[in-house]
Amino acid sequence: MTPTTDNTLPVAATPLLKVEDLEMKFPLHSALLRRTIGWIQAVRGVSFSISPGESLGIVGESGCGKSTLAETVVRLTTPTGGSIVFNGRDVTAAAGGDLRRLRRDVQMVFQDPFQSLNPRMTVRQLIREPMQVHRIGTVEEQQSRVAELCDAVGIDRRLIDRRPTTFSGGQRQRIAIARALAPKPKLLVLDEPVSALDTSVQAQILNLLNELRARMGISYIFIGHDLAVVRQVCDRIGVMYLGKLVELGESETLLEAPRHPYTQTLLSAVKALEADGSIDLTENLPSSGEVPSPKNPPSGCGFRTRCAYATDECASDSPELLDIGSLQEVACHFPLKLTDGSSRK
Amino acid sequence: MLLQVQDLSINYASSAGRVHAVDNLSLSVGEGEIIAVVGESGSGKSSVGLAIPGLITASIATISGSIWFKGEEISRLPSHDLRKFRGKEISMIFQNARAALNPVRTVGDQLLETLQTRDKDLSASRARARALELFELVGISDPITRLGAYPHQLSGGMCQRVMIALAVSLDPSLLIADEPTSALDVTVKVQILQLLKRLTAQIGTSIIIITHDLNVARALADRVAVMYAGQIVELGPAVDVLKTPKMPYTQALFQSLPRLGGERGEQLAAIPGQPPNLTAPPQGCRFADRCPHAANICQSAPELFGITDSRKARCFFPHDSLLRAQTSFNQPEEPKAAIS
Numbered sequence: 071m072t073p074t075t076d077n078t079l080p081v082a083a084t085p086l087l088k089v090e091d092l093e094m095k096f097p098l099h100s101a102l103l104r105r106t107i108g109w110i111q112a113v114r115g116v117s118f119s120i121s122p123g124e125s126l127g128i129v130g131e132s133g134c135g136k137s138t139l140a141e142t143v144v145r146l147t148t149p150t151g152g153s154i155v156f157n158g159r160d161v162t163a164a165a166g167g168d169l170r171r172l173r174r175d176v177q178m179v180f181q182d183p184f185q186s187l188n189p190r191m192t193v194r195q196l197i198r199e200p201m202q203v204h205r206i207g208t209v210e211e212q213q214s215r216v217a218e219l220c221d222a223v224g225i226d227r228r229l230i231d232r233r234p235t236t237f238s239g240g241q242r243q244r245i246a247i248a249r250a251l252a253p254k255p256k257l258l259v260l261d262e263p264v265s266a267l268d269t270s271v272q273a274q275i276l277n278l279l280n281e282l283r284a285r286m287g288i289s290y291i292f293i294g295h296d297l298a299v300v301r302q303v304c305d306r307i308g309v310m311y312l313g314k315l316v317e318l319g320e321s322e323t324l325l326e327a328p329r330h331p332y333t334q335t336l337l338s339a340v341k342a343l344e345a346d347g348s349i350d351l352t353e354n355l356p357s358s359g360e361v362p363s364p365k366n367p368p369s370g371c372g373f374r375t376r377c378a379y380a381t382d383e384c385a386s387d388s389p390e391l392l393d394i395g396s397l398q399e400v401a402c403h404f405p406l407k408l409t410d411g412s413s414r415k
Numbered sequence: 416m417l418l419q420v421q422d423l424s425i426n427y428a429s430s431a432g433r434v435h436a437v438d439n440l441s442l443s444v445g446e447g448e449i450i451a452v453v454g455e456s457g458s459g460k461s462s463v464g465l466a467i468p469g470l471i472t473a474s475i476a477t478i479s480g481s482i483w484f485k486g487e488e489i490s491r492l493p494s495h496d497l498r499k500f501r502g503k504e505i506s507m508i509f510q511n512a513r514a515a516l517n518p519v520r521t522v523g524d525q526l527l528e529t530l531q532t533r534d535k536d537l538s539a540s541r542a543r544a545r546a547l548e549l550f551e552l553v554g555i556s557d558p559i560t561r562l563g564a565y566p567h568q569l570s571g572g573m574c575q576r577v578m579i580a581l582a583v584s585l586d587p588s589l590l591i592a593d594e595p596t597s598a599l600d601v602t603v604k605v606q607i608l609q610l611l612k613r614l615t616a617q618i619g620t621s622i623i624i625i626t627h628d629l630n631v632a633r634a635l636a637d638r639v640a641v642m643y644a645g646q647i648v649e650l651g652p653a654v655d656v657l658k659t660p661k662m663p664y665t666q667a668l669f670q671s672l673p674r675l676g677g678e679r680g681e682q683l684a685a686i687p688g689q690p691p692n693l694t695a696p697p698q699g700c701r702f703a704d705r706c707p708h709a710a711n712i713c714q715s716a717p718e719l720f721g722i723t724d725s726r727k728a729r730c731f732f733p734h735d736s737l738l739r740a741q742t743s744f745n746q747p748e749e750p751k752a753a754i755s
């Protein structure tokens with residue numbers, strides 16, 4: 071083993087990424103009044119950290135702030151509050167050389183494969199570009215890495231000189247993944263990377279992600295809607311609701327014994343949809359109550375408008391994400407008891 | 416029959432030669448029927464969906480075959496006449512929701528325009544009320560604020576739901592929904608499936624839903640068509656096809672699913688090899704190269720054979736493979752010798 075120039079060992083003790091109290095809000099303009107009339111609070115104080123080689127899943131309702139969180143972490147936007155520390159450096163407001171380094175070490179695969187690839191470039195150029203930008207390898211090395219990456223994600227090498235517009239949705243997503251892997255990032259942020267793929271290609275990509283992590287110790291933030299998929303690649307899962315993390319825990323524990331009422335709602339919907347014979351599509355779901363708006367989030371707990379356990383306390387006090395033991399953190403005044411009868415702390 | 420697609424072939428022009436994206440595909444959809452099209456990424460599902468309302472232009476592809484809608488051969492109509500079918504008769508939810516929306520107009524304007532084009536007498540206030548109602552139906556919170564949002568201000572799943580609202584606002588006879596729920600969490604997904612099901616129950620809309628989500632197909636569809644490399648390889652009632660798939664490719668789709676109960680991080684059973692190059696598709700079974708059951712006869716092209724009255728599979732060994740599916744998909748099997 072050759073010692074790496076990077077401080078591999080000391081870093082292992084400290085997290086690769088540490089996000090604290092992250093906030094992102096967007097102004098809401100009124101064209102009529104020509105002024106800001108409010109804010110969309112997309113991310114409302116999120117904290118977590120990721121160790122080198124660790125993989126964190128983020129799940130949650132559509133519109134709860136997952137993509138916004140991802141985009142601030144990779145610093146495509148600057149958060150309106152909180153801090154981001156990557157590899158020991160505060161990058162919350164990084165610019166210049168620091169930002170360039172971050173751009174190399176942290177790559178992102180976007181939710182929408184139709185808009186994230188420049189239609190004027192060929193597949194070869196698209197995958198090679200990040201290596202050129204960050205001056206990684208010789209021309210030959212870059213070319214051979216392009217070919218390797220195509221094989222790895224299952225894009226036919228013979229199609230390498232075509233433009234992305236001639237590829238299907240799933241094929242484009244694979245190109246995007248190859249491109250993100252090209253500069254050998256330390257952290258890969260994947261925003262619903264496999265939801266446009268058939269289950270076999272999905273399996274291929276998930277296998278690839280697991281293999282890369284085992285071989286190169288790369289870390290992931292993996293945003294997804296399919297819990298079985300997220301679990302397949304993630305050590306821990308964070309559940310978001312209305313801009314906040316409401317539960318964070320080891321994948322297995324969280325899925326087997328969810329402690330937050332929203333996580334439970336989510337899981338029961340999954341089970342209903344997966345159950346053989348299909349669900350009754352004419353009946354209302356439990357907890358189909360009014361979805362609150364990030365413009366005017368409810369006081370106290372964000373989930374209380376749909377929660378079966380809500381009390382007055384839930385309206386007055388905002389529950390914090392607290393360690394409840396068993397490697398789980400929950401933001402709820404009344405975390406659900408474990409099914410085996412052992413009560414909460 | 417509401418819709419009949421006969422021998423549809425779509426060949427895209429490309430620098431590498433003609434891409435045979437869809438090959439002699441036939442499919443019919445009854446009144447009020449929901450058909451799910453599942454299958455390989457790149458197998459031609461969106462191409463079929465786009466070709467039905469005439470949205471693939473002659474400049475990018477050669478199209479042959481015929482498409483009948485309500486007894487009229489719409490594939491022969493000049494594009495001007497076809498336009499009257501789009502929207503009210505046949506409406507479409509595009510796979511790339513955000514890109515399909517107009518980026519410089521608010522989603523509310525787009526929805527109001529659609530509503531008022533359809534019904535010229537609709538007053539502005541009634542249209543607005545209807546728009547709000549539609550946003551609520553698709554589960555968009557704070558609909559009043561959201562009507563004033565531009566597509567880039569909405570999340571991926573919200574754009575998808577705006578598209579759905581646009582498409583169902585027209586009460587179409589046929590709805591072609593290309594991956595309408597891929598960006599939605601499960602609770603919202605169920606809500607959308609309920610909405611689609613109601614559309615069929617209440618106004619008799621027929622739906623072609625293209626999806627990778629086998630649970631969605633099972634929950635919603637009456638019949639399922641499975642596509643591989645430009646062809647339908649399996650067709651039948653949804654419950655049957657999804658419970659006892661007969662074509663090896665369909666079986667492989669199930670084998671490759673991660674399961675909540677499975678071992679975390681285990682190697683998933685992806686199909687080995689690559690799908691065929693569609694500029695020069697193989698002569699025989701298009702799945703043969705990757706099929707664990709392939710025998711010599713598979714070098715000739717199988718038809719979409721009838722297995723029962725309602726089920727069809729494009730495979731020489733559909734029953735055989737069913738038996739084997741219960742053992743293990745990835746094991747090479749012996750019929751190679753038996754047949755040759």
Ligand SMILES: Nc1ncnc2c1ncn2[C@@H]1O[C@H](COP(=O)(O)OP(=O)(O)OP(=O)(O)O)[C@@H](O)[C@H]1O
Nearest residue numbers: 096112132133134135136137138568569570571572
């Ligand atoms: N540029 C923007 N301007 C205004 N609001 C925005 C902007 N970007 C996102 N939002 C809002 O922030 C909230 C969170 O959006 P985000 O895209 O992060 O959700 P998401 O969790 O990724 O949802 P999905 O699962 O549907 O993709 C939404 O209410 C969205 O409308």
Ligand SMILES: Nc1ncnc2c1ncn2[C@@H]1O[C@H](COP(=O)(O)OP(=O)(O)OP(=O)(O)O)[C@@H](O)[C@H]1O
Nearest residue numbers: 236237238239240427436456457458459460461462
């Ligand atoms: N404009 C085009 N020029 C050349 N080839 C094209 C073009 N559009 C699509 N193709 C090819 O046609 C095939 C079918 O594409 P299509 O988009 O219909 O697939 P799909 O089944 O919808 O896939 P997905 O599930 O990934 O969306 C693909 O192999 C694609 O590469």
Ligand code: SF4
Nearest residue numbers: 371374377384402403
């Ligand atoms: S804090 Fe109260 S409202 Fe929120 S999830 Fe817990 S019990 Fe429900």
Ligand SMILES: [Mg+2]
Nearest residue numbers: 137181570571
């Ligand atoms: Mg998103």
Ligand SMILES: [Mg+2]
Nearest residue numbers: 238239461510
């Ligand atoms: Mg498609």
